[in-house]
Amino acid sequence: MTPDLTEIYRLQKEIDRLNEENQALKADFQKVQDFEALKSGADEIRSLAEKANRIQTDFLSMMSHEIRTPMNGVVGMTSLLLDTKLTPEQHNYLETLRVSADNLMGIINDILDFSKIESDKLTLDNNSFELRRCIEESLDVYAQKAIDKGVDLLYMLQPDVPPYLVGDMKRLRQVIGNLVNNAIKFTDEGEIFISAEKGVETKEYCEILFSVKDSGIGIPRDKLSQIFEAFTQGESFANRRYGGTGLGLAIARHIIGLMDGRMWAESTPGKGSTFYFSAKLKIAETPTTKLYIRGQIPELRNNRVLVVDSDQTTRQIFSVQFDSWGMKAFNAASAKEALQTIHSEDTYFDLGIIDMQLPDMTGIELAKAIKEIPFKGDIPFVLISSVGKISNLPPELFDAQLTKPVKLAELFDLVLSVIAEARNKKKLEADHNFDKKLSDKLPLNILLAEDNYTNQELVITLMRKMGYNIDSVDNGRKVLDMMETKKYDIILMDVQMPIMNGMEATSAINEQYPEGERPYIIAITANAMPGDRERFLEAGMVDYLSKPIRFKDVQEVLVRWGRKVHANNGL
Ligand code: ADP
Numbered sequence: 001m002t003p004d005l006t007e008i009y010r011l012q013k014e015i016d017r018l019n020e021e022n023q024a025l026k027a028d029f030q031k032v033q034d035f036e037a038l039k040s041g042a043d044e045i046r047s048l049a050e051k052a053n054r055i056q057t058d059f060l061s062m063m064s065h066e067i068r069t070p071m072n073g074v075v076g077m078t079s080l081l082l083d084t085k086l087t088p089e090q091h092n093y094l095e096t097l098r099v100s101a102d103n104l105m106g107i108i109n110d111i112l113d114f115s116k117i118e119s120d121k122l123t124l125d126n127n128s129f130e131l132r133r134c135i136e137e138s139l140d141v142y143a144q145k146a147i148d149k150g151v152d153l154l155y156m157l158q159p160d161v162p163p164y165l166v167g168d169m170k171r172l173r174q175v176i177g178n179l180v181n182n183a184i185k186f187t188d189e190g191e192i193f194i195s196a197e198k199g200v201e202t203k204e205y206c207e208i209l210f211s212v213k214d215s216g217i218g219i220p221r222d223k224l225s226q227i228f229e230a231f232t233q234g235e236s237f238a239n240r241r242y243g244g245t246g247l248g249l250a251i252a253r254h255i256i257g258l259m260d261g262r263m264w265a266e267s268t269p270g271k272g273s274t275f276y277f278s279a280k281l282k283i284a285e286t287p288t289t290k291l292y293i294r295g296q297i298p299e300l301r302n303n304r305v306l307v308v309d310s311d312q313t314t315r316q317i318f319s320v321q322f323d324s325w326g327m328k329a330f331n332a333a334s335a336k337e338a339l340q341t342i343h344s345e346d347t348y349f350d351l352g353i354i355d356m357q358l359p360d361m362t363g364i365e366l367a368k369a370i371k372e373i374p375f376k377g378d379i380p381f382v383l384i385s386s387v388g389k390i391s392n393l394p395p396e397l398f399d400a401q402l403t404k405p406v407k408l409a410e411l412f413d414l415v416l417s418v419i420a421e422a423r424n425k426k427k428l429e430a431d432h433n434f435d436k437k438l439s440d441k442l443p444l445n446i447l448l449a450e451d452n453y454t455n456q457e458l459v460i461t462l463m464r465k466m467g468y469n470i471d472s473v474d475n476g477r478k479v480l481d482m483m484e485t486k487k488y489d490i491i492l493m494d495v496q497m498p499i500m501n502g503m504e505a506t507s508a509i510n511e512q513y514p515e516g517e518r519p520y521i522i523a524i525t526a527n528a529m530p531g532d533r534e535r536f537l538e539a540g541m542v543d544y545l546s547k548p549i550r551f552k553d554v555q556e557v558l559v560r561w562g563r564k565v566h567a568n569n570g571l
Helices: 005-082 088-118 131-149 169-185 248-258 288-293 312-324 335-344 363-371 408-432 453-465 476-485 502-512 532-539 551-568
Strands: 127-130 152-157 164-167 191-201 206-213 263-268 272-283 304-308 328-332 351-355 381-385 400-403 446-449 471-473 490-494 520-525 543-546
Touching (some): 005 088, 127 131, 131 152, 131 191, 152 312, 164 169, 169 248, 169 272, 248 272, 304 312, 304 335, 312 328, 328 335, 335 363, 351 363, 351 408, 363 381, 381 408, 400 408, 453 551, 476 490, 476 502, 502 520, 520 532, 532 543
Parallel strands (some): 490 520
Antiparallel strands (some): 263 272
């Protein structure tokens, strides 16, 4: 049998092909083997890296624990101490201690968190917070430092900025604190001004635009972009006496990035720098208990306050604030201007805010000069100083003092208490001028309609001092009922009452009783606005008293209308 050459040829080819395949398989096998080796090497590297990472994480968490434990002691004990009986001054110091400890915790956390930032693992909290508090707490920590350097620390929150936002207050506080701290560090005179304004508002968020402006050494143009990089400091242009880690701005910019914002700086060497940043935050609902911070407060509404400060920014801040409380602010840039205002204004002031350092006098000299002005000078004063608390402040001149930066909550409490106290003092003084025998001279049947129990008590006591025993009810309906049983000469009628208000009751009385047979009705109103008098007179009331009721006014009104009663009766 002759071998089929074609077949041999085909088999030979098949052998070659199998050989080739074998070679390829061998190469693949080698590759697999190589790969396995590589893989085990890589695994080893990975496990080493993981181990290193774990050690680093363990170290960080151990450090974090070691540092946090004593810090918690500081913070916790401070809180406990805050709950004990303290003088307002101690409370204030302790509050600052608490905020400082909190901020220190924040810094430590930052250092520990820096690795997180590097690996993009830093996340933000989302809680509702009060922006004003956030800014004030950021400033609190550095206030003393600013005072020590003689630099004014001011801030202004535009009234249209939503008061409550949702976001990470601690991180925001840290960013503001960092910029303020830098600003103080690099400024030797002048002022540091922090402002917050509203930017774009959409359904999802409200953009807040912040700026921190200083009048310090400034930053050279070529360094402006570098300062936001980690571990960068302007050593070459500012010597190392300033200290710092060089991490602050890098962290701040990163945090702002997480808040969908931007951060940048503008600067003129020798003149100062402004750091700008924005943040997009959700608007939170405003808790009703804190509404007063922005709303108009009955006790303060229409109160007139004189603000004397040479610094335009400060005056503006006060004006915006007082306006938002419904007060009327009058500004003066110097002692001379203040004195002119008091002389020219055809009315009184309920409060005066005077800065210690005025261009032409000290605040104390001005207060003294004003107090000497007859009839108009009896104004309660608050002294504002940028150099810490002034001891031995003459109590006959000033009712209180505040240091810059003025904190809103503190200002609010103080203004309320100073105005209330001044009113009490006036009441007491008026007390001495009371005609204790008025009821003998002018016997009258008086009915009081007032739904507020405290006010009722007040008027009853006051009447008693003049010898009158008056009847009282708490709504207009009851006034009509009482009139069926007794003939009254005078009714003191609160305008706003439940069930039947003062205006309705007055119309009803006018309908039911002919002129000459009805009592004189005197309105008591919380807000005597222009035009109110006409409205009351139109409704049939004869006069009005505005709250807070001044004792002297009541006596005057009684004398005026009591005499008419007696004249009508031919007495
Ligand atoms: P540090 O902790 O060193 O202050 P930062 O990152 O906060 O680090 O700041 C970096 C550098 O930017 C500072 O060392 C300083 O040179 C410069 N710088 C920051 N803020 C100001 C400022 N307000 N005025 C002048 N220079 C500033």
